[in-house]
Amino acid sequence: MPIKSICCLGAGYVGGPTMAMIASKCPDIQVTVADMNEQRIAAWNSDTLPVYEPGLDAVVASALGRNLHFTTDIRNAIAGADLIFVSVGTPTKSFGIGAGRAADLRYIESAARLIAEVSEGHKIIVEKSTIPVKTATAIKSILAANSPHGATFQVLSNPEFLAEGTAVEDLESPDRILIGGETTREGNAAVEALASVYARWIPRERILTTNLWSSELSKLVANAFLAQRISSINSISALCEATGADVDEVARAIGMDSRIGPKFLKASVGFGGSCFQKDLLNLVYLCESFNLPHVSEYWRQVVHLNDWQKSRFVEKIVRSLYNTVSNKRIAILGFAFKKDTNDTRESPAILVCRDLLLEHAHLAIYDPKVSEETIRQDLLSAGVSPDLIASNVEICSDPYSAVTHAHALATLTEWAEFRTLDLSRIYDLMLKPAFVFDGRAVLSLDALKAHGFEVFVIGKGL
Numbered sequence: 001m002p003i004k005s006i007c008c009l010g011a012g013y014v015g016g017p018t019m020a021m022i023a024s025k026c027p028d029i030q031v032t033v034a035d036m037n038e039q040r041i042a043a044w045n046s047d048t049l050p051v052y053e054p055g056l057d058a059v060v061a062s063a064l065g066r067n068l069h070f071t072t073d074i075r076n077a078i079a080g081a082d083l084i085f086v087s088v089g090t091p092t093k094s095f096g097i098g099a100g101r102a103a104d105l106r107y108i109e110s111a112a113r114l115i116a117e118v119s120e121g122h123k124i125i126v127e128k129s130t131i132p133v134k135t136a137t138a139i140k141s142i143l144a145a146n147s148p149h150g151a152t153f154q155v156l157s158n159p160e161f162l163a164e165g166t167a168v169e170d171l172e173s174p175d176r177i178l179i180g181g182e183t184t185r186e187g188n189a190a191v192e193a194l195a196s197v198y199a200r201w202i203p204r205e206r207i208l209t210t211n212l213w214s215s216e217l218s219k220l221v222a223n224a225f226l227a228q229r230i231s232s233i234n235s236i237s238a239l240c241e242a243t244g245a246d247v248d249e250v251a252r253a254i255g256m257d258s259r260i261g262p263k264f265l266k267a268s269v270g271f272g273g274s275c276f277q278k279d280l281l282n283l284v285y286l287c288e289s290f291n292l293p294h295v296s297e298y299w300r301q302v303v304h305l306n307d308w309q310k311s312r313f314v315e316k317i318v319r320s321l322y323n324t325v326s327n328k329r330i331a332i333l334g335f336a337f338k339k340d341t342n343d344t345r346e347s348p349a350i351l352v353c354r355d356l357l358l359e360h361a362h363l364a365i366y367d368p369k370v371s372e373e374t375i376r377q378d379l380l381s382a383g384v385s386p387d388l389i390a391s392n393v394e395i396c397s398d399p400y401s402a403v404t405h406a407h408a409l410a411t412l413t414e415w416a417e418f419r420t421l422d423l424s425r426i427y428d429l430m431l432k433p434a435f436v437f438d439g440r441a442v443l444s445l446d447a448l449k450a451h452g453f454e455v456f457v458i459g460k461g462l
C-alpha cells in the first residue's frame with residue numbers, strides 16, 4: 001500500500017529538515033511533524049525557523065501549509081499516519097547504569113508507548129534517532145504489549161546521515177539511504193513502502209536495504225569512523241607542531257592516496273556536534289555490554305584524543321601568554337561546533353572557554369549565528385559559575401569589538417567570514433604583542449605573520 005500520510009515525532013535538527021524535504025518532493029503525501037515543545041513548533045510555523053541551515057527556508061516554504069504541517073498535537077498526528085518516524089533526542093545517560101556512555105532511551109520509550117496507545121490498523125514505525133543496536137526489539141515489544149485497539153506494526157531502522165550546515169544538500173542528494181527491516185514478507189513490504197517514498201527523488205541504486213541490526217549498527221560505525229579520522233589527523237597535528245611538519249601538507253599528501261581519500265582530514269581544535277561523541281560512547285558501551293573490552297578500549301581512545309586536543313589548545317594559550325591569562329581579555333571568534341549552523345552541542349568552544357574562564361580570563365565572544373542566551377547557558381551547563389559568567393564573559397556583535405584591547409584572539413569555528421577579516425585593523429585594535437591561536441586553521445598563516453601577530457595554528461606550531 002502506498003504511503004499517503006507520514007508523521008514525525010521530534011521537530012529537531014534531524015526531524016524538521018528531513019520531513020520538509022520529503023514533503024517538498026512528495027506533494028501527494030501529507031507530512032506532519034509533531035513535537036511537545038510549543039516554542040519550537042511555533043518557530044517552524046514562523047519566518048524564523050528554529051534551525052539555521054543554508055537553503056532550508058525555501059524547502060520549508062515550498063510545502064508549509066500545503067502538505068507540511070508542524071503541530072504539538074502529537075496524538076492526532078500519530079492517529080492519522082501510515083508511517084511514523086521517531087526522531088526524538090537520544091542523549092548520553094547522565095546517571096545510573098552506563099552513565100556517561102549509554103544512550104538515554106526514555107524519549108524513545110515514551111514515544112513507543114504513545115504510538116501503541118493511539119494507533120489503530122497497521123502502521124510502519126521508523127527509527128530515525130540514532131539508537132543502540134537492538135532497540136527495535138524493545139520498541140516492538142512495547143508496541144505489542146500496549147495496543148488497546150489491536151493495531152499491528154512493522155519497525156524499520158532508517159538512520160540519518162545528514163551533516164549540519166549541509167543538511168539540505170545531503171537530503172537532496174545523499175550518498176545512500178539505508179533502510180533496515182525484518183527479513184519476513186511483512187518486513188520486506190514495509191521496507192519497500194519506505195523505499196518508494198525516497199525513490200521519488202533518489203536513484204534506486206543508492207537505496208540500500210539490510211537487516212535491522214546492520215542498519216542500526218551502521219549509523220554508529222559511520223560516525224565512529226568519521227570521528228576516528230579526525231582524531232587520527234589531530235594526533236598527527238601535535239607531532240607536526242613538534243617537528244616542523246605542516247599538518248595540511250601531510251593531510252594533502254596522504255589524502256591523494258585514493259585508498260585514504262581527501263575528506264575529513266582537517267586538523268582542528270577537536271570535533272563537536274550532537275553525534276560523534278555520543279555515538280562513539282554508545283559503541284564503547286555496546287562493546288562493553290557484549291564483553292569485548294579490547295574493541296571498546298580501541299574506540300574510547302578516539303574520544304580521549306579529542307578531549308586532549310581541546311585541553312592542549314587551552315594550555316598553548318596559557319603558556320604563550322606568559323603562563324597567566326588572569327584578567328586578560330581574549331577574543332573568541334566562533335562558538336558553534338562547525339560553520340553554517342547555530343548548533344553548539346558538544347562544541348569544542350564550550351570546553352575551551354570553560355577552561356580559560358577557570359584561569360580567570362575575560363572572554364569577548366563573537367559568533368554570527370549563536371545567540372547570547374545559548375552561549376551563557378552552555379557555559380553554565382559546563383560548570384562555570386553564574387558569577388564568573390556574569391563578570392568575565394562579554395558577548396560581542398562583531399569581531400572587531402571582540403578584539404578591541406584583547407591580548408589574544410582564538411578562532412574556534414571555521415566561519416567563512418573570518419577568512420576575510422581586516423587583519424591590519426585587528427592588529428591595531430589589539431594589545432601588543434598580539435597573539436592569534438587559530439584552532440580551525442581559518443586564517444592565513446603568512447598574512448598573520450606579515451601583519452606582526454604572534455601566531456599559533458593547530459598542526460603548524462608557532
Ligand code: UDX
Pocket residue numbers: 009010011012013014015034035036037040087088089090107108110111128129130131274275
Ligand atoms: C536527532 C536524533 O534524534 C538523535 O538520535 C541523533 O543522534 C541526532 O539527530 P536532533 O534532531 O538533533 O536529534 O535532536 P533535537 O534537535 O534535540 O530534537 C529532538 C526533538 O524531539 C526536540 O524538539 C524535542 O522537543 C522533541 N521531543 C523529545 C519530543 O517531541 N518528545 C519527546 O518525548 C522527546
Ligand code: UDX
Pocket residue numbers: 160161162163164165223226230263264265266267268269270271272273274275276337338339
Ligand atoms: C555528523 C556526520 O557527518 C553525519 O553523517 C551524521 O548524520 C551526524 O554527525 P555533523 O555532526 O553535523 O555530522 O557534522 P560534521 O560535518 O560531521 O562535523 C563534526 C565535527 O567534526 C565538527 O566539529 C567539525 O568541525 C569537525 N571536523 C570535521 C573536523 O574537525 N575536521 C574535519 O576534517 C571534519
